[in-house]
Amino acid sequence: MVLDAPLQVPAPVFEQVAEFQHEQVVYCHDHETGLRAIIGIHNTVLGPALGGTRMWHYATEAEALHDVLRLSRGMTYKAAISGLNLGGGKAVIIGDARKIKSEALLRKFGRFVNNLNGKYITAEDVNMTTKDMEYIRMETKHVAGLPESMGGSGDPSPVTAYGTYMGMKAAAKKAFGTDSLAGRRVAVQGVGHVGTYLLEHLQKEGAKLVLTDYYEERAYAAASRFGAVAVGLDEIYDQDVDIYSPCALGATLNDDTIRRLKCRVIAGCANNQLENENEHGPELVRRGIVYAPDFLINAGGLINVYAEVTGSSREGALTQTEKIYDYTLQVLDRAEQDGSHPQAAAIRQAQERIAAIGKVKATF
């Protein structure tokens, strides 16, 4: 996995926090275990800030801060637009997971999470496993995404993939007038947890598949399993396809790639796909490409974790995830009516719900 977006010019901390409009940013340090973590709490108007912890060998602290700010704001929008009573938060632990991860470090981190008294609920993200969540759980109850054997909701990826598939169908309906993906050529970038489950849905519906992955053997294995064509990492952008599905990393929609894309629809599960929302969102509209907002269509995993937090069922989570189809169509219509672009319309919709519910809570 790679960072969601490269940092260009690091600004002072408060300047960045103010730009993203965070409520609180918590720096956690422990000399004994080498823990260096940042917890970003973006907005808690709708509920406790929920979002995973990512462990990554950031080149600089500024890069780690930038990542946690972007990711936690994304969680606020994701929860809000999905109708969940959750705020947005995220944590990053700085360091190479293969070198620094230990039970002691994770438990120390768990104690920092516990100190926030439920204002932040953590879960899995890049380089974290359900086993790691078990260690964190030893120090705090404010953790979700636990294994099913511990009463948790288990792996969120199948639910994320289902929501992404629903969002893709809605975007196809907008672009082609039909949501059938039979015979549609789809390029999937990244065949990890979510990508693989997504391929299952697409194969079942009779889509023609092209795929790539950072790990060649993973790409070939998926190609043989799903009757797909495997292509090189960079070749994925030049494919003659109807739909491009980014399911690996962020910022893959940028000045270099957008001009190469031949697709009419972009719909994938990766977070922060647009390198620059304000430039690349409108650019996709100008090119006649229907973009399904990432935080809207990849919300299935969060919906699944929310079910765990609220004690509701996986079936309920799946039913709610299915609604991503309708939400996507609504946002795409709204963007068209506003003369804006889908990402901007989705953000506005999320912000409106936060503002409206904030007023409901304004009186005792």
Ligand code: NAD
């Ligand atoms: P994963 O690590 O299992 O899979 C990612 C895959 O992408 C890996 O197979 C990796 O080898 C591949 N990859 C990395 N760099 C690549 C590149 N340059 N080109 C092609 N392939 C590359 O992760 P995942 O859980 O499947 O998540 C995929 C994306 O979806 C991530 O951006 C994640 O943040 C986002 N997401 C995941 C969930 C979830 O439920 N897992 C929920 C919401 C969002």
